[in-house]
Amino acid sequence: MLLDNCIWDIKCSVGNDILDNHHKVLFDILTRCVESSDKSDVKYLMVVRELLDYCHMHFAVEENMIEENGYPYFQEHAVEHKNILSAVEKIIFKLYNGIPINVDRVDKFVFNWILRHVLEEDMKYKGYI
Known part of the structure; x- marks a missing residue:
C-alpha cells in the first residue's frame, strides 16, 4: 500500500521542532488523502484544500527560517515551493469544477513530493537552522 512508506520517523527530522511538527502534519494530511474512501466525495476535496492551506503556512515559516539563517539555496527552495503550490492549486481547480482527474495520480504526486x-x-538546509 502507498502509505507503508509514509510514516514520519527520525530520518525525516530536519533538526528543528517547529518544522518537524509541520512535516508530521503534512504526513497526516497525506494519509487522509490516500485513505479517503470515496475520491469523488467533497471530503476528498476538503483534504486536498487543507493540504494547500497548510503548505502555504508551512512554506512561509520554513522559508523565513532558512533565509534568516543564510541558507545559500534559499531561492531555489522557494521556487520549488511555488511550483508545488501551483500544482496543488491546479488539482483543486479541477476538483472544484468537476474536471475529471486521476485521483490515484494525485495521491502519488502528493506522496512522492x-x-x-x-x-x-x-x-539540505538542516545544518543552517
Whole structure:
C-alpha cells in the first residue's frame, strides 16, 4: 500500500521542532488523502484544500527560517515551493469544477513530493537552522 512508506520517523527530522511538527502534519494530511474512501466525495476535496492551506503556512515559516539563517539555496527552495503550490492549486481547480482527474495520480504526486521534498530538499538546509 502507498502509505507503508509514509510514516514520519527520525530520518525525516530536519533538526528543528517547529518544522518537524509541520512535516508530521503534512504526513497526516497525506494519509487522509490516500485513505479517503470515496475520491469523488467533497471530503476528498476538503483534504486536498487543507493540504494547500497548510503548505502555504508551512512554506512561509520554513522559508523565513532558512533565509534568516543564510541558507545559500534559499531561492531555489522557494521556487520549488511555488511550483508545488501551483500544482496543488491546479488539482483543486479541477476538483472544484468537476474536471475529471486521476485521483490515484494525485495521491502519488502528493506522496512522492512529501517524501522527496522532506528527505532530500529539506535535509539540505538542516545544518543552517
